[in-house]
Amino acid sequence: MPSDSPHSSRKRRFRQDRSMLIGAAAGVILLIIFIIAGSVSGAKKEKASKPDGSDGVSSKVVSSKLEFEKKVVPLSDISKGSLILVNDSHPYTSATAGGSLADIDSEKNEYYSIRDIGMKMNDLALKNFNSMMNGFYQECSNRDIMVTEAYVSADRQNVIYNQALENSRVESKGGYSEHQTGLAVDLGIYPEEGKSFRYVPSGDYAWIRDNCTKYGFIERYRDEKAENTGIRDHGEHFRYVGIPHAWYMKENDLSLEEYLQALKKYAYGSKTLQVSCFDRNFEVYYIRARDESGSGNVELYVPVNCEYTVSGNNADGFVITIEK
Known part of the structure; x- marks a missing residue:
């Protein structure tokens, strides 16, 4: 072919x-x-896999590259933890923020003094305060700091409140003072020789204000934040909140009131607040307190096989802090 x-x-x-x-x-x-x-x-x-309160999720969910599980806690825990807000709008009725009250005199180190025998403080706050006073001494060779106020009962706070009125100073009434949590401490300066005076952040003493966040403390009542806190002229008052929170508040110029409000943007199931400070890494998120069953309990989502803390905000929810 x-x-x-x-x-x-x-x-x-x-x-x-x-x-x-x-x-x-x-x-x-x-x-x-x-x-x-x-x-x-x-x-x-x-x-x-992300809970919205109505989809019948399993006991473990995955979010932010971590595995989480449900944890049921009493609704009353909302007033416990290092981040509780206590002010004229948020009264405090619990005791010691959920921790134990420790006797300062028996637990303190030699780098500071206390005004009275029998003064007490939240055990976790005291541990970190001791570390801060050790750091202050190592840096400044100074032992002049005295704790003038720590844990205060509601009855004792009312006495302080009335005395403050007579001297034209602002103090919180009993039931509305951070001192009742055991997380707050007031400082004075008592040199071995010379007149004593209130703490002011000048000279060596500025080290405490400038470095307190390394130990989880904040300068609670800065005058420029009086519009948020309701209190001014209390530069001697320091409050324990935990290291990542203290650092973030200082870096972003936030009062505790402002910080707790800002955290609501980081609700569980959406995104977490990433905090890196002092060679440590943290994730922080907020969970609104809901007692949908009427049992007096709330469900939280906490990480599995990971270090974390839970704190109520003494208002409407909980803050979970993860150290990675």
Whole structure:
């Protein structure tokens, strides 16, 4: 038989090349469809794993690259923890913020003194305060600091309040003072020789104000934040809140009131606040307190196999802090 003409051969090769191109294009389209379908399915699964209070989630969920589980706590725990807010709008009725009251005299180091025997402080706050006073001495070789006020009962606070009125100073009434939590401390300066005076952040003593965040303390009542706190002229008052929170508040010029409000943007299931300070890394998030069953309990989501702390805010929710 006669062989194909050159023109016929070219037409046949063209048809073959076109078929191969069509097949390749169809394969690419199918691959894209499979990828999109897989992504949608994965997104649905991820969305289903995040609790919204109504979707019947399992006991463990995954968020922020960590595994979480449910933890049931009493609603009353909202007034416990190092981040509780106590002011004229948020009364405090619990005791020692959920920790134990420690006797300062028996637990203190030699780098500071106390006004009276029998003074007490929240055990965790006291541990960190001792570390801060050790750091102050190592840096400044100074032992002049005296604790003039620490834990105060509601009855004792009312006495302080009435005395302050007579001297035109602002103090909180009993039931509305941070001193009742055991987390707060007032400082004085008592040199071995010379007149004693209230703490002011000048000279060596400025070290405490400038470095307190390393030990989890904040200068609680800065005059420039009096509009938020309601209190001014209390530069001697320091409050324990925990290291990442103290650092973040100082770096972002926030009062405790402002910080707790800002944390509500970092609700569980959406995003966490990432804090890196002093060679340590933390994640912080907020969970609104809801007692949907009427049992007096609330459900929190806490990390699995990871160090964390839980603190109420003494208002409407809980703050979980993870150290990674």
